[in-house]
Amino acid sequence: METKNKTFTVSIFTENTIGMLNRITIIFTRRHLNIDSITASETEVKNVHRYTIVLKTSESKIDKVIGQIDKLIDVLRVFVHEDNEVIHQEMALYKIKTTELKSNNIEQVVRENNAKVLTVDSDYIVIEKTGHKIETQILFEKLKPFGVLEFACSGRVAVTKPMKELSTYLKDLECNLKTNNTI
Known part of the structure; x- marks a missing residue:
């Protein structure tokens, strides 16, 4: 069986x-x-x-x-x-319009999810999150309302x-x- x-x-x-x-x-x-x-x-x-x-x-x-x-x-x-x-982790990158950075809500979402801002450009910001797949997906869902321009996730390490x-x-x-x- x-x-x-x-x-x-x-x-x-x-x-x-x-x-x-x-x-x-x-x-x-x-x-x-x-x-x-x-x-x-x-x-x-x-x-x-x-x-x-x-x-x-x-x-x-x-x-x-x-x-x-x-x-x-x-x-x-x-x-x-x-x-x-x-013991495993994945890393995810989220690209969002810079106009959304002015919102306190996005800073709060980043902090609450133990993520960090990697790059701030005139047109976009890039946020990094390291964790298990479920954690990177939860952050993706929370960032959707801010307009995710790109999302990339590594495989398991x-x-x-x-x-x-x-x-x-x-x-x-x-x-x-x-x-x-x-x-």
């Missing part, structure tokens, strides 16, 4: 090679899984990059996808976590709670490779 869909955060550590993101996303596409958000960044280890992918699916489907990703050349390690196992340092996993991997090559 198929279990209920849950939100998973997949962390994929790879070498920085051309086409890696494409090879990873094709695996999700073939399984008809929709990615809610994706971010890519460098890690604390030189020449190692992290892809953080968020999606809703069942445990059985995520296990199959992780198994396929783990087999890709240049993938060093793959982890999958549920929401309670990660996450670190895991129960994990050894990546460098420890890489050392273990290197030791295993040396052991397997000398036999």
Whole structure:
């Protein structure tokens, strides 16, 4: 029996090679899984990059996808976590007409939502909010009456709670490779 869909955060550590993101996303596409958000960044280890992918699916489907990703050349390690196992944030930018800055209400909305004004231009202001998706969406709804000209939101950036340092996993991997090559 198929279990209920849950939100998973997949962390994929790879070498920085051309086409890696494409090879990873094709695996999700073939399984008809929709990615809610994706971010890519460098890690604390030189020449190692992290892809953080968020999606809703069942445990059985995520296990199959992780198994396929783990087999890709240049993938060093793959982890999958549920929401309670990660610390995560997103960042959103809101662009509003400068004429609205004169309103005390917008300043109050910014303060109440722990956001900040990044830029004040003659034509527009840009507000930044960091938090969980629901928090950035709530601020979006509150700013709508002021005339949101543009809205952009990053994908999830996450670190895991129960994990050894990546460098420890890489050392273990290197030791295993040396052991397997000398036999």
